[in-house]
Amino acid sequence: MTDRFILVLDAGTTSTRAMLYLPDGRRIATAQADLTQYYPRSGWVEQDAEEIWQHSLACARQMVERAGGVDGITAIGITNQRETVVAWDRSSGEPLHRAIVWQDRRTAAECEALREAGHEPMLQRRTGLVVDPYFSATKMRWLLDHASAVGQTGERLALGTVESWLVWKLTGGLHITDASNASRTQLMALDGDGWDSDLCALFGVPSAALPEIVDNAGVFGEARADVLGGPVPICGLAGDQQAATIGQACLRPGDAKATLGTGAFILANMGEAMPTSGHRLLGTLLYRIGERRAYALEGSIFVAGSLIQWLRDRLGLIEAAEDSEALARSVPDNGGLFVLPALVGLGAPHWRPQARGAITGLTQGTTRAHIVRAALESLSHQIHDLADAFAADGAPWRLLRVDGGMSANDWIVQDMANMLNLRVDRPSDVETTALGAAMLAGLGAGLFGSLEEASSMASQATRFVPDMGVKERAARLRGWHDMLAAHA
Template sequence: MGKYVLVIDEGTSGTRALIFNEKLQIVAQSYEEFTQYTPSEEKVEHDALEIYEKSVAMCKKAIGEAMISPEEIACIGITNQRATCLVWDKETGEPLYHAIVWQDTRTAALCQELNAGEWGEKARKTTGWTLAPVYSSMMLNWYLNNVPIIKKKIEAGEALFGTIDTWLIWKLTGGKKHAVSYSNASVMGSLDLKTGEWYDEFLTYLGIDRKIFPEIITDSGDFGVVQKDILGAEIQITGVIADQHAALFAQGCRTAGTGKITNGTGSFLDINVGTECVISNQGLNTVIAWKIGDAMTYALEGYESVTGSAVQWLRDGLEVITESSETEALARSVEDTNGVYFVPALAGLSAPYHDPYARGTIFGITRGTKKAHLVRATLEGIAFRLKDIMDVVAKEAGIKMKAIRIDGGASKNNLLAQMMADMMDVQVDRPFSVEATSLGAAEMAGLFIGLWKEEDFVEALTIEASFTPEIAKEKRSKAYAGWQEAIKRSMDWNY
């Protein structure tokens, strides 16, 4: 049997392929961004074929850089951006429209209408999510009502539907496997969390035939075999897990009451709540963290869809920086934000506000405001949004967390990590490797074939740095009061 695990880490901005050895060390990795399509302000789309082709290219590149043969790869793990979905022709394998991304808000008006009626509470209590544009089922409803070829193909039994993990599995296996993992299924707004079955009543109401939905498989399980002509060998896909869930698993948060924050395109705070399905009443989402064998583990989650991508906007939209890595030095060049607050609601506000009509807003600008103040306010805005979510977690769980682990690319920023510790009043622990998402997918895949046991993962991530609160309670309270006023003014802006 091979001794390496190949991971496809499908993000919102790009695709990464990594090779892990038997010691869970990364021996090679490759990355490439893919195109972000924004045909209008409320729409965010991806070209699914571009994602697939770049995924295969990155896998081949990583295998080459690791100087191994495809036959040496024991299995493949996949982790992916969640909820992003598409419909494709099951005969030709061609997408019938761009994939609609989880950040997209085109269904906001319909979601608001449904939330005002019986489906608001009914859907939330069944799916664990406040009914919102992030629901894949709402995206599918939009496809049916706005893309005639999709409606026609579905009615003729010639189309399939799925999230990005489903799409990759289907393409890699040559159309032999149409599947989704439990973790990804739980984020589609289409699953009854307690039964683990597709939510037929809601799907029927939306005019959706569940026949186009994929089979649900345990996160550590049999997802088929990659065709030999794609990577040079037939390789099993044995682990598929949603990105945030993968990070929670890899960060060692495998028992109730432990949690992590992943800082990527968005920021996600997840708390393991064990084997009981707890539906939040404080604006958090309930997800299936993972299912291994017969054991289902749940988590409470709060997220903000635009945090790291707010920094990306500073680079690509506002063009005040040329590299994201510049933000730390630039923000440190000033003592504070000079009274500037930046609410990064570039795609609305997520938990606990759930306002798709909020818009990015910058308050407190004076003639003395420089770009360094704006950059610092952007980092502070990320930390404030995480405090918003952490406070809800404290109310929901009835506990004050003392420490939390962080991962994701933006977590490399020491100033941001310190701001998080200061604003949330917790110890923030960062591991040596912030690629926890990829590691979680590798662990899931290796578990299924017996390459590792769960106890082997204890030392997989060691802490590289810890950040403890450095500001007084009064200063934190004053800063946060200003933030809450800024949030209030940004809400319902585009209503």
């Protein structure tokens, strides 16, 4: 085992980071830079792809310096916000339009047309995904139809998700995507190895513009010497939620985790069996390494940490995200208040892209503490709905492992345990998305012989056990479901 570092690039939605890990799982250093979000119209969310690259590069260079130069780094792992689409020119390497972010809802009408034409059952069966603006394919088609620079680029056009963009820029022209990210585009069949010609034709996306699909671990190429100061092999790639599932060591069928970041994403390992859902959950590829595949059942909540950001930046109810915990504890209950956090529609298991947020139960006695507490409670309510859907699909949770920035809030994690009536475990290092990418990079670089061996990098957990009464839980859920029905 080497004592050289694994460098991880974690390109998230609100920030991008670079981290250094030792092969024993210790995170030694982190550099972070915020990313600008653009909202040109209601329901539209965009980012500057060049900013993603420049901020990621600056963070990576800080970590290379911390490692004492590239000789101190054995491999690079990359994990990324999924479904976000970048279009760029192969000749110049310049983006052709702002990246369309996974939260963006601009293709809701196109998705409705696909549903009305009867395509959703086939798409669910083939890709594991429902028809929704969340996924990449309709975003790519929108760029081709509405962004003149994209539509006119012809054979020079490159399309990809964020990890593809970063690999291209790091290597100077390698155009690849990993199988986990490819499974989120709706252009790859779950049991396929490459882009599906029928799916590409349905969405009108030229396969020639798409990257080559590769495994999640291996030696894929090298970062150019002039980028980081020397060549460094790229050995691990995964979408952020798959990476977090691996970082939580959810490697057995039935293991489940929830990542509480900008959104909240619950994945349950389903083993080698392709998942199917009768309750509008998603089937996704967890990882592909050589001949080995593992699948997951997934529930996606679009608004989690971004709701706290909204309370802070838009409403001014808190000065910092950390203030939310003290405010939630300062009142005994929500005061009859419920929040529907549909700032960008509702995700699983409801799938209402046109839904809008709401606050119900306001009285003269309502304080900002009640609003903040009700906002935090809405996460537990949504996760409870997902728990019911997973159980109905034959994948009940034995326990839930949580990670991500919001999981540092003890009140939130305890409230989840209470509402689920289930044990919830939180690792000592909640940055399991980056850790999963480090595990994959270590495996790809030959530091480990298997993912199971790489799971030795995972950290110890703190346990939260439920302590809420049946009547209180039932009253909370009744209020939540009454509000959902009122805003159907």
